[in-house]
Amino acid sequence: SAVISQKPSRDICQRGTSLTIQCQVDSQVTMMFWYRQQPGQSLTLIATANQGSEATYESGFVIDKFPISRPNLTFSTLTVSNMSPEDSSIYLCSVVKADIPNEQFFGPGTRLTVL
Amino acid sequence: AQRVTQPEKLLSVFKGAPVELKCNYSYSGSPELFWYVQYSRQRLQLLLRHISRESIKGFTADLNKGETSFHLKKPFAQEEDSAMYYCALMIGGTSYGKLTFGQGTILTVHP
Numbered sequence: 001s002a003v004i005s006q007k008p009s010r011d012i013c014q015r016g017t018s019l020t021i022q023c024q025v026d027s028q029v030t031m032m033f034w035y036r037q038q039p040g041q042s043l044t045l046i047a048t049a050n051q052g053s054e055a056t057y058e059s060g061f062v063i064d065k066f067p068i069s070r071p072n073l074t075f076s077t078l079t080v081s082n083m084s085p086e087d088s089s090i091y092l093c094s095v096v097k098a099d100i101p102n103e104q105f106f107g108p109g110t111r112l113t114v115l
Numbered sequence: 116a117q118r119v120t121q122p123e124k125l126l127s128v129f130k131g132a133p134v135e136l137k138c139n140y141s142y143s144g145s146p147e148l149f150w151y152v153q154y155s156r157q158r159l160q161l162l163l164r165h166i167s168r169e170s171i172k173g174f175t176a177d178l179n180k181g182e183t184s185f186h187l188k189k190p191f192a193q194e195e196d197s198a199m200y201y202c203a204l205m206i207g208g209t210s211y212g213k214l215t216f217g218q219g220t221i222l223t224v225h226p
Contacts, residue, residue, distance in 0.1 A: 031212045033212070033214075041218070042201065042216045042217060042218045042219055043159075044216075045213055045214065048213065058213075096212050102147065102164055102166065103164070104161070104212070105160075106158050106159040108158045109158070
């Protein structure tokens, strides 16, 4: 399996500010993803974090709003920029390992509330 | 675009009763289907995948391509099965690894 930690676990932020969420994995992984789960909604993929290059964003998500970094094979960050109350969600990191390609492991999530 | 539908947001059964969580998908190709589960205060985790054709914790799911369904079944529900269940779909090619989730079903098993 993969042990994934996310920081912070939760935060309350003011409108217009930005928050950076960290995702750390205990071993090298081939793929890293960021999902959003809005209140009462399902999980929606934001982007694929690519090691050493720009992230690949899904329709409806843009780099200016959700800049992502992945400097190595075990770490990624997601920034939620210029936040509004609509950004209040749980943000989850997930990973795929090379030796277990058909299973995606999820982090504990970061619960963000924007006032 | 692909889509996953779980028609029941809430499902309640009594312990020992059979349970079926419904999942339908729309995709013109051959996707991979998964069931993920989230128990209270725990993170999302994989329950089973259709390609493995396995039974996990007594749960099974058969991919029916004709009906585009991947329903999750268990003949005798247990209280510890109470959780949120998500059906998810993955397509291949450049989208390999990306999951499309259904809305989720909250299963409550009463004693």
